[in-house]
Amino acid sequence: MKTLVSINNLSRVFDVSRPWLNRLIERGSKEYLHAVSDVSLNIPAQSIYALVGESGSGKSTIGKIVVGLLEPSNGSVEIGGVDLARETDKATVARTRADIQMIFQDPYASLNPRWRVSDIVTEPVRARGGDISGLAERLLEQVGLSGEDAGKYPHEFSGGQRQRICIARALAAGPKLIVCDEPTSALDVSVQAQVLNLMSDLQEELGLTYLLISHDLTIVRHMADRVGVLYLGRLIEEAPCDDLFDNPRHPYTKMLLDAAPKLDGFGREVEPPKGEIPDPINPPSGCAFHPRCPLAIDRCKQESPQMQQIASSRVACFRAG
Amino acid sequence: MVEPVLSVRNLQVEIPLRKSLLRPVDNVSFDIAPGEILGVVGESGAGKSMTGNAIIGLLDRPAHICGGEVWLRGQRIDNLPPEAMRRIRGKGIGMVFQDPLTSLNPLLPIGAQLRETISEHLPVSNDEAAARAIAALEEVGIPGAARRVDAYPHEFSGGMRQRVVIALALCAEPGLVIADEPTTALDVSVQAQIIVLLKRLCRERGTAIMLVTHDMGVIAETADRVAVMYAGRLVELGPVREVLSAPCHPYTIGLMASTPLASQNRKRLNQIPGAMPRLDALPPGCAFQPRCTSAREVCGQGVGPDLTAGDGRAACWFTQAVSA
Ligand SMILES: Nc1ncnc2c1ncn2[C@@H]1O[C@H](COP(=O)(O)OP(=O)(O)O)[C@@H](O)[C@H]1O
Ligand SMILES: Nc1ncnc2c1ncn2[C@@H]1O[C@H](COP(=O)(O)OP(=O)(O)O)[C@@H](O)[C@H]1O
Ligand code: SF4
Ligand SMILES: [Mg+2]
Ligand SMILES: [Mg+2]
Numbered sequence: 001m002k003t004l005v006s007i008n009n010l011s012r013v014f015d016v017s018r019p020w021l022n023r024l025i026e027r028g029s030k031e032y033l034h035a036v037s038d039v040s041l042n043i044p045a046q047s048i049y050a051l052v053g054e055s056g057s058g059k060s061t062i063g064k065i066v067v068g069l070l071e072p073s074n075g076s077v078e079i080g081g082v083d084l085a086r087e088t089d090k091a092t093v094a095r096t097r098a099d100i101q102m103i104f105q106d107p108y109a110s111l112n113p114r115w116r117v118s119d120i121v122t123e124p125v126r127a128r129g130g131d132i133s134g135l136a137e138r139l140l141e142q143v144g145l146s147g148e149d150a151g152k153y154p155h156e157f158s159g160g161q162r163q164r165i166c167i168a169r170a171l172a173a174g175p176k177l178i179v180c181d182e183p184t185s186a187l188d189v190s191v192q193a194q195v196l197n198l199m200s201d202l203q204e205e206l207g208l209t210y211l212l213i214s215h216d217l218t219i220v221r222h223m224a225d226r227v228g229v230l231y232l233g234r235l236i237e238e239a240p241c242d243d244l245f246d247n248p249r250h251p252y253t254k255m256l257l258d259a260a261p262k263l264d265g266f267g268r269e270v271e272p273p274k275g276e277i278p279d280p281i282n283p284p285s286g287c288a289f290h291p292r293c294p295l296a297i298d299r300c301k302q303e304s305p306q307m308q309q310i311a312s313s314r315v316a317c318f319r320a321g
Numbered sequence: 322m323v324e325p326v327l328s329v330r331n332l333q334v335e336i337p338l339r340k341s342l343l344r345p346v347d348n349v350s351f352d353i354a355p356g357e358i359l360g361v362v363g364e365s366g367a368g369k370s371m372t373g374n375a376i377i378g379l380l381d382r383p384a385h386i387c388g389g390e391v392w393l394r395g396q397r398i399d400n401l402p403p404e405a406m407r408r409i410r411g412k413g414i415g416m417v418f419q420d421p422l423t424s425l426n427p428l429l430p431i432g433a434q435l436r437e438t439i440s441e442h443l444p445v446s447n448d449e450a451a452a453r454a455i456a457a458l459e460e461v462g463i464p465g466a467a468r469r470v471d472a473y474p475h476e477f478s479g480g481m482r483q484r485v486v487i488a489l490a491l492c493a494e495p496g497l498v499i500a501d502e503p504t505t506a507l508d509v510s511v512q513a514q515i516i517v518l519l520k521r522l523c524r525e526r527g528t529a530i531m532l533v534t535h536d537m538g539v540i541a542e543t544a545d546r547v548a549v550m551y552a553g554r555l556v557e558l559g560p561v562r563e564v565l566s567a568p569c570h571p572y573t574i575g576l577m578a579s580t581p582l583a584s585q586n587r588k589r590l591n592q593i594p595g596a597m598p599r600l601d602a603l604p605p606g607c608a609f610q611p612r613c614t615s616a617r618e619v620c621g622q623g624v625g626p627d628l629t630a631g632d633g634r635a636a637c638w639f640t641q642a643v644s645a
Contacts, residue, residue: 054508054509054510055508158596160596188364188365188535188597189364189535189537189576189579189580190364190575190576190579190592190593190596191364191596192579193579193580193581193590193591193592193593194592196581196590197589197590197592200589215508215509217509218538218580218581218582219581221581221582222581222582222588222590255510256509256510259509259510259512259513260509260513260538261512261513261516261536261538261539261541261542261543262538262541262542263537263538263541263565263577263580263582264541264565264566265538265541265542266541266542266561266562266565267542268542269517270513270516270517270542272513272514272517272518273510273511273513273514276478276480276481276510276511277508277510
């Protein structure tokens, strides 16, 4: 299938140094945090690609770079062949921007409380001077709300309804790609089901592509075609969804899948994972997972494993087979 | 039968507001036996935290208990004066909340907080209290416990802080621990560590645990029995395996079917239409009736069904019909 998003050797570094005066007094040096390191992946058009990983693994940073909210420090992101950070043709930039939308975890924080719903959902089109007659009503009905809701304010809606409004706004400009950052983490299970079903329906109907960011493995399993697993800013495994869950190859993926509570895991005794995620400012040498890895050998402490293809998976581990 | 550690009988909590009287906990009854983990699940706003806070006497005004009884090891505790209740918290009941910082004093080293709680509740010398503080930290898996007793809460990671809180909750050897979303803010791998720890302590010491969470997976792996709450009421109560794999109440049935399974890709999820009603707009009869596909006329009338309505497991007039 055709590639819509192509992420190439993407890195993002944040300067997290103390203010210079403090550094001077404490004789500290500059400190950098590598939020994303050398990530490469392709997202086929009209598919759902999920990024999973624990907090701080770099999921949101990648999502923000893809939609253009953050600049890469290194590497590139191409959407339909266009690299927004380098493209100079204004019309191409505008068209590509309209192709990409994002929805966030918190449907409360991402809606302006003083705007009517109609103004909120049509904003992406108005901003480009497009025609908005009847648009709000159509969008609201598309996400399972009523056209009559257009005149209301965000506070009149429940959390699940607000996420529908965010989705309606994302759909307004007729995008190809929607980056969904933890879209249901703030919602209860029964409401989450409504939103996930809606996302599935819209994807099929409109031929959308999703980059789905989630720490919840059950949602990823439910929604994704391909899955990428991040650990401390590095992509450590990538595979088709079923393969990743049925046959995880990286020791961290195995640990993560094993640690996740199972709905039918009555009385299951888990071997608790070893240790915690290390400090991202001073990550371990070599393979960043080596201090917690049951398979680690000497080489893991010295060398950083590169991605290698094994069957349908890509894995960054010296001992994966 | 062993005497339960905790008995809650027809517990009612009310919140008098200017325009209305809310009932965030309505007629809730359950027991927890020694060494048993009772899971309490439900959507946000269902009344899980209110129930826990009512039991430990920590309701924020104007919320207060307005009916029912709470018994701890044969002693009635819902009507005790504040000072007596304060002694029970710690000695009789330990508490673990979602945010470990609500239970820790940011200005005191963790060892000092442990020693204070131990000395207050147990007849031990200062040296003994100090030794026990270190032992408690070792038991919950704080590496280098003897070295780290003088560290402050902010010097620990979120997961380690929650371990400290568990040490604090257990150091006076209470018979009951109320853990309200103890792993909700933690990553999966740390959550697994904390759950293993809670289970081990419960087993080794015979502590009864009331585990409040909205995570069905955590309940499945941890609880012996589970209580499902909806709009302030208990709608189903039973052994965890039965309630989760063969739910009786239409709400529990819908909830389980709307939860994505870790073993399935791309199956359409069940949707429960609508949302849980607000407390100031509860329907008459069964609170789930407006969303229930099995509802009949009687469901919207009078007082709703309680757990004794059907076969004793679910608060539904038609439990038999639904589960059949
Ligand atoms: N603006 C920023 N300044 C400094 N550090 C940041 C910034 N944004 C993110 N980080 C750090 O980058 C890492 C990755 O963060 P993020 O992408 O938000 O992870 P995730 O979404 O997987 O939880 C974390 O260690 C985080 O603290
Ligand atoms: N001071 C208050 N005034 C009005 N309603 C309140 C107040 N405190 C809590 N509530 C309501 O009580 C209900 C139960 O809340 P809670 O026990 O925290 O739910 P849960 O822990 O199950 O998410 C909620 O509907 C909440 O809105
Ligand atoms: S490279 Fe080594 S340390 Fe890293 S995951 Fe593989 S075996 Fe473990
Ligand atoms: Mg994030
Ligand atoms: Mg709560």
